[in-house]
Amino acid sequence: MIAQLKIHDLLDKAVAGERLDPSEGLQLLESNDLSALGRAADEITRRLHPESYRTYNIDRNINYTNICTAVCDFCAFYRSPKSSEGYVLDRKVLLEKIQETVELGGDQILLQGGLHPEFKLEWYEELLQDIKRHFPDVNIHGFSPPEIHHFTKIAKLPLEEVLQRLQAAGLGSLPGGGAEILVDRVRDEITRGKVNSTDWLNVSRVWHRLGGRSSATMMFGHVETLAERIEHLDRLRQLQDETGRFFGVYLLDFSVGAHRNGPGPHGRVVRVFEDPRRIEALLG
């Protein structure tokens, strides 16, 4: 009963707009009181977003290659560079997919792929330029932090220069894929050859400093503890405090069996918080 009262005190605090610290967040997560959490979250959302409508955009996921030098235990999408099942999407096919998206009212593509071992930075610049030449009004939400970090290794160039060049070539915003749980104990257990927590955050930080905006993700339900989920959210909140340039957080549910049919790199979206004010509710 006392524990229940404490949970309701914490929820009242959050609804009133006060900031919860990580230990309070953990208490809420451990409470398992989904109804109370849901009611509080709804109240916060309505306070931050009182208008009677919600918005959406139409976009399409395009995975330009499934060839990847990393190994992630949860990913059924990637193929090793030696696999006969590896592909690089033909440019004509890629542009046709965008054309179909535009014809359906879409104005954005989510462009992601595996960590290709050979493509130089120029390949990605030319890809972006080609898309923008054909579809100047389509936003390219492309290249998650693991990809960007990989590009810096292949190009042997500083992160800032890589991001500046991609931005100049037409990159509009960065998707937050590949975050999983931003705690290296967890990452070391489920991924190999992929960006670590600090570097993932740093890609986002430098992109934000260049004036860019990006999203973030959290893939949960595997080897992480509840405290590590809170640590992940807290690290994102700290960066949001610093830059204010995250516009959304996507939560990815790793459920048994889902990985066998993985639709693309970096996970499966189950819930979306996509609004600067709603991210405030989540990370505030």
Ligand code: SF4
């Ligand atoms: S999740 Fe991304 S980095 Fe990991 S194996 Fe799949 S494509 Fe490669």
